[in-house]
Amino acid sequence: MTGTRFPSERGFTLVEMLVALAIFALIAGAALGLLRGAVTSEAALRRHDATAGQVRRMLALWQADLSQAEPRLGFAANGGEGAPLVALVRDGWANPDGAPRPPLQRLDYRWTGQALVRRSASHLDGAAPDTTLVVLPLSTVPRLRLRDAAGQWHDGPWQGEGLPVAAELVLQPAGFAGPLRVVTPVGQP
Numbered sequence: 001m002t003g004t005r006f007p008s009e010r011g012f013t014l015v016e017m018l019v020a021l022a023i024f025a026l027i028a029g030a031a032l033g034l035l036r037g038a039v040t041s042e043a044a045l046r047r048h049d050a051t052a053g054q055v056r057r058m059l060a061l062w063q064a065d066l067s068q069a070e071p072r073l074g075f076a077a078n079g080g081e082g083a084p085l086v087a088l089v090r091d092g093w094a095n096p097d098g099a100p101r102p103p104l105q106r107l108d109y110r111w112t113g114q115a116l117v118r119r120s121a122s123h124l125d126g127a128a129p130d131t132t133l134v135v136l137p138l139s140t141v142p143r144l145r146l147r148d149a150a151g152q153w154h155d156g157p158w159q160g161e162g163l164p165v166a167a168e169l170v171l172q173p174a175g176f177a178g179p180l181r182v183v184t185p186v187g188q189p
Contacts, residue, residue: 047175048175051173051174051175051176054135054136054137054173055136055173055176055180057135058116058135058136059182061118061135062109062135062169062182062184063182063184064090064092065088065090065107065109065118066086066088066167066184066185066186066187067184067185067186067187067188068090068091068092068187069088069089069090069163069186069187070088070089070090070091070104070187071162071163071187072089072104072124075087075088075158075162075163075164075186076088076108076157076158077144077146077157077158077164077167078144078146078155078156078157078158083110084108084109084110084119085108085109085110085111085116085142085144086108086109086144086167087106087107087108088106088107088108089104089105089106089107089124090104090105090107091103091104093105101122101123102124104124105120105121105122106120106121106123106124107119107120107121107129108129109135111138111141111142112134114137114138115134115135115136115137115138116134116135116136116138116142116171117132117133117134117135118132118133118135119131119132119133120133136171136173137173137174138171138172138173138174139172139173139174140171140172142169142170142171143155143169143170143171144167144168144169144170145167145168145170146158146160146164146166146167146168146186147164147165147166147167147168148160148164148165149165151165153168163186163187164186165185165186166183166184166185166186167183167184167186168181168182168183168184169181169182169184170182
């Protein structure tokens with residue numbers, strides 16, 4: 001029985017091995033492409049979520065500040081180049097540590113050329129602001145319009161007595177496809 005080969009002893013031919021390796025390479029390449037796409041999508045979603053979170057925080061702060069505005073010391077808006085977009089005094093400033101200060105806070109929002117910035121001062125007497133917070137990176141200059149009690153919108157500086165009824169802020173957050181329009185009541189918590 002010499003020279004007889006059994007079917008179980010037969011191995012793969014070179015052609016069969018090359019075909020198997022080619023099929024494995026195609027499957028591995030497709031899996032790598034799917035993984036790369038998933039990683040890219042996750043990174044884009046994280047960036048979008050971070051930007052959306054900044055916008056939500058900015059809107060909450062903006063609406064809280066304007067809704068608690070007080071007519072004390074006036075209300076300034078659209079002051080021109082280098083001046084505050086909005087300057088006001090707001091009520092409802094939390095004082096958890098019981099510091100000797102009023103519940104009023106003087107603050108303003110400014111356009112720095114790259115972002116909307118909120119500056120606040122712990123005293124109403126005209127002292128320099130002690131806190132500056134970048135609330136939202138922007139790609140264009142924000143626009144502000146104010147509505148008077150008669151229902152008319154005004155683009156220029158606030159000329160009315162007391163507080164406007166509402167403020168409309170139009171801004172373009174960095175990374176957003178279109179502008180964001182926010183209408184907020186002023187001085188009406």
